[in-house]
Structures are given as structure tokens and as C-alpha cells.
Amino acid sequence: MSTTPSWVPEWEDLAAADPEIAEIADREAARLAAGLQLIASENHASPAVRAALASPLSMKYAEGFVGQRFYPGCEHVDRAEELAVQRARNLFGAEHANVQSHSGTSANLAVYAAFAKPDDPVMALSLAHGGHLTHGARISFSGAWFTPVPYEVDQASERIDYEAVREIARIHAPRIIVCGGTSYPRNIDYQVFREIADEIEAILWVDAAHIMGLVAGGAVPDPVPFADVVTTTTHKTLRGPRGGMILCRNEHARAIDRAVFPFSQSGPAMHAIAAKAVALREASLPAFTDYARGMVENAQALAEALAGHGARIVTGGTDTHMVVADLQPLGVDGARAEELCASAGIYLNKSAIPFDPLPPRAPSGIRVGTAALTTQGFGPADMAEVAGLIARACRGEDPGRIAADVAGLVARYPAFPAGHAEPGGRDRGSRIRRGGSSA
Numbered sequence: 001m002s003t004t005p006s007w008v009p010e011w012e013d014l015a016a017a018d019p020e021i022a023e024i025a026d027r028e029a030a031r032l033a034a035g036l037q038l039i040a041s042e043n044h045a046s047p048a049v050r051a052a053l054a055s056p057l058s059m060k061y062a063e064g065f066v067g068q069r070f071y072p073g074c075e076h077v078d079r080a081e082e083l084a085v086q087r088a089r090n091l092f093g094a095e096h097a098n099v100q101s102h103s104g105t106s107a108n109l110a111v112y113a114a115f116a117k118p119d120d121p122v123m124a125l126s127l128a129h130g131g132h133l134t135h136g137a138r139i140s141f142s143g144a145w146f147t148p149v150p151y152e153v154d155q156a157s158e159r160i161d162y163e164a165v166r167e168i169a170r171i172h173a174p175r176i177i178v179c180g181g182t183s184y185p186r187n188i189d190y191q192v193f194r195e196i197a198d199e200i201e202a203i204l205w206v207d208a209a210h211i212m213g214l215v216a217g218g219a220v221p222d223p224v225p226f227a228d229v230v231t232t233t234t235h236k237t238l239r240g241p242r243g244g245m246i247l248c249r250n251e252h253a254r255a256i257d258r259a260v261f262p263f264s265q266s267g268p269a270m271h272a273i274a275a276k277a278v279a280l281r282e283a284s285l286p287a288f289t290d291y292a293r294g295m296v297e298n299a300q301a302l303a304e305a306l307a308g309h310g311a312r313i314v315t316g317g318t319d320t321h322m323v324v325a326d327l328q329p330l331g332v333d334g335a336r337a338e339e340l341c342a343s344a345g346i347y348l349n350k351s352a353i354p355f356d357p358l359p360p361r362a363p364s365g366i367r368v369g370t371a372a373l374t375t376q377g378f379g380p381a382d383m384a385e386v387a388g389l390i391a392r393a394c395r396g397e398d399p400g401r402i403a404a405d406v407a408g409l410v411a412r413y414p415a416f417p418a419g420h421a422e423p424g425g426r427d428r429g430s431r432i433r434r435g436g437s438s439a
């Protein structure tokens, strides 16, 4: 298709019909472009992904699965879901893929539904040590409806204490063992988790929400061969649309599919599924391997540079796109750092550190991630500058002066390059101009 079809929405459609929302979207784009986006769960999806999200596939009701829908007219959306499933299976070498989850949390809810009954013990990394809300926090369904059995990291190394995991698993015999977290910067030894799960006949579930793009690009160990089930978001390092996805072994395929539909979701978001297919294709291209490696190299450079400014890096470094830094040596807590940085256009978030002496609302640390900046084309040398700007903000320097330097830095790597080219230029595959022909 070389010319823009009539169903493609125009910006003017929104600007004319709803100027208030159009202005909000415009301002948000400007905020994204003007700042340093270091929130580890965020990324910039490609124009192709965003075009799929705006496609008419969003209108179709398609309860059920490919070839077994509850409504007629699904022949085209079926093809989109088929492609998404096939691409997910190929990319990750998975026996089965379910691409319907609306989010990481929805995917996780389905895994609980597939393998556990209310009150069953479920073992996972504690929230305070880098786990996720859906891993048994009392304020989430996961902790309210199931019996959380938390494990922690070792106090000295700040890495998962595998011997403690084994011991706790033997004592509590959980139905499910979860590994993977939301602020754990290190690789996980899936082999050890597999052995522990086998010993007590538990389901091994890897929540790879943050790292699945790194897995796709071969930059971190692959959990798929070891896990019964892997859940992920599609919008973090995988750089797709907001959404979730579940990979599992064939023996669990039926349980997982039924746990998604009809147990915990009804109509799938077919536009999001199509956008997931687009992202999975992008992630299978050779350039994505460079992207994944780039995220890790950038995170390692950022960790080193932050340490140079006096921060203590949790675990002493990172294997992923993410750095957790203890700011106690700088005399600032994570909440204050978050606020000071945001006022200079540097977006990162406060984070507890393991065994944090400070309370969760104002913990000792921050978490930073390199997914978005790497998409924009930032490299390791730029990370020293980024760390310098964070350090200046934490020292309380005038936010206006720091923001001016942020502007200079992001001008080199635009988040929304002109002409709909993709951020990061050559790293992003084809450049297709809207309404023009592909070059």
C-alpha cells in the first residue's frame, strides 16, 4: 500500500473535533521529546506500532481464538492474531503463545487462574526487594486471594539468595514459584529455579515483563526453555503497544487460553494484537539485537557514571536495561531526587533498595532504565552526561539551568524525528513516510 488509505485517521480529525484532547496529546509529545525518559518501564513505540493502534482493527469484537470466534466477520483479525502468535512463538522459541492479555497484570492474573486455587501458596520475590505488585502484595489481588510466600535477596550481594529460595520452597511447597521482578537489575539463574520447582513439583513462572526485549535481542539469558510459563508486557523493552503476552509449554496451552478467555477477559483488543505483531516483527530484525545490547551497555555506563558521582549502585552494577541506585551517600532520598529531576525534565522514579532503612514513600533509591533513550539513539558516552545531569539535580542546582542542558542533549537524539522517521534513525528499520512511498 503506497498511498494513505481513507481509513487512516488524520491529526486534524482530532484537533478539530476535540481541541482539548488534541492539545493534551500535543503537550505530552512535547514533554516526551524535551525530557530525558529514564523510567525503566517506558519506551518509544515505533510509528508502525502506533499506526496499527490507530487502525480499524480496534472496532472488531472477536471473543474467542483464531478460527473459533463468537462473532462473524473475524477473517481479517484472525489473520492478525495468527501472525502475532506465530511471530511470538518463532521469536522466543515457545511452544504456545497467547497474545490477548490487555496488560502485564492481566497476563499475570490469567497465570494465577490457570494454576492456583484461592488461598494456594505462591512464592515470589518480595515487593520490597524488587518484586511486582502482582507477585503477592497484600494490596493486589495476588496477595488478597492467594497466600504470598515471599523470598528476598541476600543482604551482602543484594542478589537473589538461591539457597534461601530452596529452603522456603521446601517448607511451604508453593503451587507456583515466580521469578522475575520490576526492579531487580541482575540476570536470574533459571536453571536453579527449575531444579527447585521440580523438587517440589511447582509450576515455574517467569515474569519477564521488563526484560523480554532483552531476551528477544539475545542480551540476557532466555527463560523460555526453563519455565512452564512466561509472562511479559509488550510495551517495556519489547517496544510494542501497551499490552501483555503469555508464552507456555503445550501441556499448559489449554489452561492458559481458558484462563485468559473466558475466565478473566472477554473481547480481545485486536488493534493491540496487530500492533504486537508489528513489534514482534521489529524485534526479530537484526537491528533489534543491537538495540538490546545497546540498552545493556548504556545501563552499565550509566551505573558506572552514577557511581562516579557518589551513588551506591545496588548489586554493584547491572546485567539489564535497569539500574537501581542508593542515593544515601548523596544525602537525598529517592522521592526528593525524583522531584528534583522531574523539575529539570529528567524522568526517573524513586525506588526502595533491599533492606531499605527508609519508608516506601520516601525510600533510599531511584530506578533508571535505558529503553527509551537507547531507542532515541543515545550511546554509552552520552550516559556520562545523563548521570552528570541527575547528580546536579540531586545536589539541588537550579532546575532551569539543568533543563537547558537536557534540551541540548535531547536535541541530538529526537524522540519524534521529522518526516515520521523512527527515533534512533538507522537502528529502526524501514522509514516509511505517511502518504508517500516506502524508501
Ligand SMILES: *Cc1c(COP(=O)(O)O)cnc(C)c1O
Residues within 6 Å of the ligand: 041, 102, 103, 104, 105, 106, 108, 131, 132, 134, 180, 181, 182, 207, 208, 209, 210, 233, 243, 244
Ligand atoms: C510492569 C510489570 C507488570 C505489569 O504490567 P502492566 O502492564 O503495568 O500491568 C507485571 N510484572 C512485572 C514484573 C512488571 O515489571
